[in-house]
Amino acid sequence: MVVVAMLVLRGSVQRFKHTTRMIMSMNEVNLFEARIGKVLGTKEGSQKLRVEELEHICASSDLWEESLDKARILTAELANGRKQLERWQSWRRLLADAEAATRAVSEEADEEARVYYQEEAKHALTELERDLEAFELEQTMDGPYDKLDCRLEIQAGAGGVDAQDWCAMLLRMYLRCLESRFDEVRLVESVDGEAPNVLKSAALEVKGAYAFGFLRGEKGAHRLVRQSPFNANAKRHTSFVSVEPIPILDDEDDDDQQDIPESDLSISTMRSGGSGGQNVNKVETAVRITHNPTGLTVRCEKERSQSANKKIALSLLKAKLLIILQEQKAVRIADIRGEKVQADFGSSLRNYVLHPYKLVKDSFSGFETSNALDVLDGPGLDQFLDATLRHRASLSSSSNQQGC
Numbered sequence: 093m094v095v096v097a098m099l100v101l102r103g104s105v106q107r108f109k110h111t112t113r114m115i116m117s118m119n120e121v122n123l124f125e126a127r128i129g130k131v132l133g134t135k136e137g138s139q140k141l142r143v144e145e146l147e148h149i150c151a152s153s154d155l156w157e158e159s160l161d162k163a164r165i166l167t168a169e170l171a172n173g174r175k176q177l178e179r180w181q182s183w184r185r186l187l188a189d190a191e192a193a194t195r196a197v198s199e200e201a202d203e204e205a206r207v208y209y210q211e212e213a214k215h216a217l218t219e220l221e222r223d224l225e226a227f228e229l230e231q232t233m234d235g236p237y238d239k240l241d242c243r244l245e246i247q248a249g250a251g252g253v254d255a256q257d258w259c260a261m262l263l264r265m266y267l268r269c270l271e272s273r274f275d276e277v278r279l280v281e282s283v284d285g286e287a288p289n290v291l292k293s294a295a296l297e298v299k300g301a302y303a304f305g306f307l308r309g310e311k312g313a314h315r316l317v318r319q320s321p322f323n324a325n326a327k328r329h330t331s332f333v334s335v336e337p338i339p340i341l342d343d344e345d346d347d348d349q350q351d352i353p354e355s356d357l358s359i360s361t362m363r364s365g366g367s368g369g370q371n372v373n374k375v376e377t378a379v380r381i382t383h384n385p386t387g388l389t390v391r392c393e394k395e396r397s398q399s400a401n402k403k404i405a406l407s408l409l410k411a412k413l414l415i416i417l418q419e420q421k422a423v424r425i426a427d428i429r430g431e432k433v434q435a436d437f438g439s440s441l442r443n444y445v446l447h448p449y450k451l452v453k454d455s456f457s458g459f460e461t462s463n464a465l466d467v468l469d470g471p472g473l474d475q476f477l478d479a480t481l482r483h484r485a486s487l488s489s490s491s492n493q494q495g496c
Contacts (some may be wrong), residue, residue, distance in 0.1 A: 120217055121191045124224075128183055131228065136180055139173055146170040179227075183220055190216040229478060230302050232485035236418065237339035238305030243408060244296040244337050248285065249313065251331030256285030256292055258316045258331040261468060263294045268470025269477075274300030280394045287322070297340070307337040308415075309456065309480035312441030319447045328447055332440070338411045352410060358382040361398055381405045388412055442476070444468070452476070457483035 149155060150170055156163045193213035200206045233239070244266060248259040263279070270277045281295040298307065313332050320329035361376040378393035379401040390412065392405040444464060445451045452467045453460035459479035466472035 118191075118194055121187060121194060124187055124190075124217060124220060127224065128187070131224065131231075132180060136177070139177055139180075143170065143173040143177060146173060179223070183223065186216045186220040189213075190220070225478075229481045230305070232481050232488070233302050233305030235305060235308070237341075237411075237415070238308070239302055240304045240342065241300070241340040242298045242304040242307050242337050243280075243340055243411075244298060244307055244310070244335065245293070246291075246295070247293045247334045247336070248291065249332035249334050251316075251329065253285065253287050253290060253322050254316075254320050254329050255331040255333060256287065256290035257321070258314075259285070259291045259294065259333050260289060261316075262314060262333055262335065263291060263296070265468050265470050265473060266296060269473040270296070270298055272471075273306075273474070274298050274303055276300065281392070304337060304339040306477055306481070309477070309484065310335045310337055310441070313439070315440035315443045317443070317445045317447065335441075336412075338408055339415070341407055341411050341414075352383065352406070352413070356384050357409075358384055359402070377401060379405045381409055383409055383413065386413070386416075454479065456480060459483075 146166060146169060150163070150167055155166065190213045193209045193216065196209040197206050197213070200209065246259055246262050246266070248255040251258065263282075267277060267279070276297075276299040278297050279294060280297045281293070283292040283294070284290070285292045313334055316331045316333075318329065318331075319326040323329065358381070360380045362378045362380065363376055375398075377396060377398050378391065379398060380389060380391045381402070382389045388409065390405050390408045392401040392408065394404060395401050440455060442452065442454045444467070445453075446464055450462055450464040451460060452464045452472075454476055457476070457479040459476055461467065461472065461475070463472055467476070
């Protein structure tokens with residue numbers, strides 16, 4: 093009788109545990125359902141109406157006869173709208189999968205089956221959580237250029253060969269981090285340094301949704317403290333590298349009213365460096381443009397012709413000036429004050445310390461980690477990008493509340 097009673101009690105305890113787990117899982121499902129409703133609000137209904145409207149417009153042959161540029165813009169908007177709707181529908185599918193798996197846990201008598209369904213529910217909710225967080229971060233990026241692709245320029249600063257090595261290290265860090273996050277990341281320019289495997293400068297082209305929005309918080313001086321591999325006594329050395337994200341302007345984003353007067357520009361040409369054939373190395377295809385009122389300089393050697401590089405360089409210079417225009421709340425490019433354009437290594441955006449201890453700390457968001465090697469390997473940089481976005485959103489929210 094005692095044995096039977098113990099078996100009955102054990103069965104009751106197990107059923108209680110399963111019931112408790114199911115209730116907790118169902119509560120999670122309900123919380124996610126409420127969260128989706130809060131995040132989307134009326135966005136989904138409005139987006140459906142806009143997609144239907146665009147489908148009707150794009151189906152008309154008159155659109156393509158009137159203006160190819162307008163047709164291209166509207167079809168791109170339609171594709172993005174459909175993609176957004178599909179993303180939101182995928183949330184509901186994941187939620188339905190989690191709910192079905194949670195209910196199956198209570199209905200299954202087999203322990204292995206219950207464990208399987210629990211894992212399925214957990215996997216669906218984890219995937220949903222990840223994409224919801226990404227979407228919520230995207231909503232904080234409301235700048236006029238945040239949705240655009242990005243050119244990320246990395247330039248060695250104070251520190252000699254150590255700074256050039258630091259430039260190569262940062263290039264590797266950004267490549268490894270961004271390749272897993274965006275559609276396309278490629279190295280478009282690099283200038284070799286004064287020692288093997290080091291760089292004076294490099295430029296990445298990052299393509300994908302909100303590329304500039306994610307990376308614009310990286311602008312500034314990045315400081316490295318370590319034992320120098322170029323010093324015979326391995327003395328501690330401090331190096332600086334400047335990082336500057338620049339939005340890649342689309343035709344519709346290129347404001348003709350903010351054109352740069354030719355008289356404000358100094359344009360020079362030179363031979364491109366690196367591999368690329370006789371045309372690249374023997375003909376002056378690379379272009380450098382300086383904006384005289386501010387001292388801003390851009391260089392482009394991406395293409396094989398001088399005219400193409402000049403066009404890209406002008407677009408990059410204009411993008412830089414438009415960002416500064418936004419930061420200084422000026423009305424025209426001509427109103428930009430040159431003294432605020434200069435790079436300042438007196439204060440660092442982020443400090444990377446590898447000796448005598450390991451620490452990476454962001455001066456803007458305050459986020460820090462002792463796992464410095466994970467950051468430099470690439471994956472650990474994600475948490476700094478996200479922390480910057482969240483901090484910027486909190487500052488914007490506080491500012492809006494004070495304004496009210």
